[in-house]
Structure formats: structure tokens, C-alpha cells
Amino acid sequence: GAVVSQHPSWVICKSGTSVKIECRSLDFQATTMFWYRQFPKQSLMLMATSNEGSKATYEQGVEKDKFLINHASLTLSTLTVTSAHPEDSSFYICSALGQLNNYGYTFGSGTRLTVV
């Protein structure tokens, strides 16, 4: 089946630094990648949607200059949290849609970000 590899699985960084999270579709081409954030005991909140080769579409309230998304190829999308602060600590997870767009959302394994 479709697999999305997400790295790192967890990361601790200092306030003010940047962190990059990668999602790779291993056996299919992901035309669309979704990035979610999940705070403890809460639901998955969509941050942005990216299509290969074009700029990401951000949800209302999500700072595009703080959460940089790159989807340069059909198999790789990255989320960079810039100038991280403790309130950015969360579980970040990607989800990919394949070229057939048959609603087969494939989730990455998630990244636990802790900003100290």
C-alpha cells in the first residue's frame, strides 16, 4: 500500500531556531500534501495544502512566513518552522494524496516538536 515516510519522528530545539520536517511518498507520487498540527487531546487542524510545483495554500490564522512549506517534487514535501517558540510545540503530521486523487489519504508517522 501507499507509504509516507516522515522525519524526524521527534525533535527538541531551542527558541528562535528553525526546524525542518520532511515527508516523502515512497511508492506513489503525491500531487497534494496536507500539513496538520495536533495539540494534546485535540483534533488534527489543517495548516496548509501544497501542490507539487506551486505555492502552498494556508488556512486562516496560519502564518505563511513562519511555517514554510516546499513541495518541489512529487515525492517530497517539507515544512520548516522558523523562529520556533514554545507555543509551536505540537505534533505535526503530513498527509498525501496520490495522482489518482481517489481520496486515499496516506498519513506520515508524525513529528513531535518540543521547543525549549
Place this chain on the structure above:
Amino acid sequence: GENVEQHPSTLSVQEGDSAVIKCTYSDSASNYFPWYKQELGKRPQLIIDIRSNVGEKKDQRIAVTLNKTAKHFSLHITETQPEDSAVYFCAAHETGFQKLVFGTGTRLLVSP
């Protein structure tokens, strides 16, 4: 945009009982409704899904029903087992914006 509401937020049942989780959605154009099970610190796992042209779907102990007119869909788990304990999320695929909107989640606890 789409808005998905989910109830209850927590559900405690005894092993062997049935569990029902209900969701409502707002956008009549939504046409795909998956259910996910998420264990602590892990990715959501698709357990069952239903499309808008179907009213009911069953997979062993799990079933989903969809009422398009009322815009609600439900997850039914029969003969619950302790390993069913997890957080369950419903979601709706918002056709116009090509994205998945999640419900608020239900924490299911199955006691032996």
C-alpha cells in the same frame, strides 16, 4: 467551509458492548467520509470509510452509516474489545477545496 461536529467527546463501555459515535457535517457537497483510529503519539489509521452514494458499509465489527439528507454519519463498533480503546476521528472530504476536515474526536475506553 466545511464544519464537522462529533459526539460524544468521551465514551466508556464494557467489553462486548456496542459503541456508537456520531458526526454531522455542514457542506452538502462533501462526498467522502472516513473514520480514523488514533493511538497516543501515532498517526491516524483509516478504519472504514463511506462515499456519498452509499448509505451503509460494514467491515466485520465496524460499520458506518450515512444520511445525506440530514448530513450526518455514524460509526458503529460491535462486540468491543479493550484494544479498541483509542481516539476516533470522523472526517469529511470538502470537495470544493479538496481537503479533509476532521471532527473533534471521541476518546473510547473499553473496560475488560
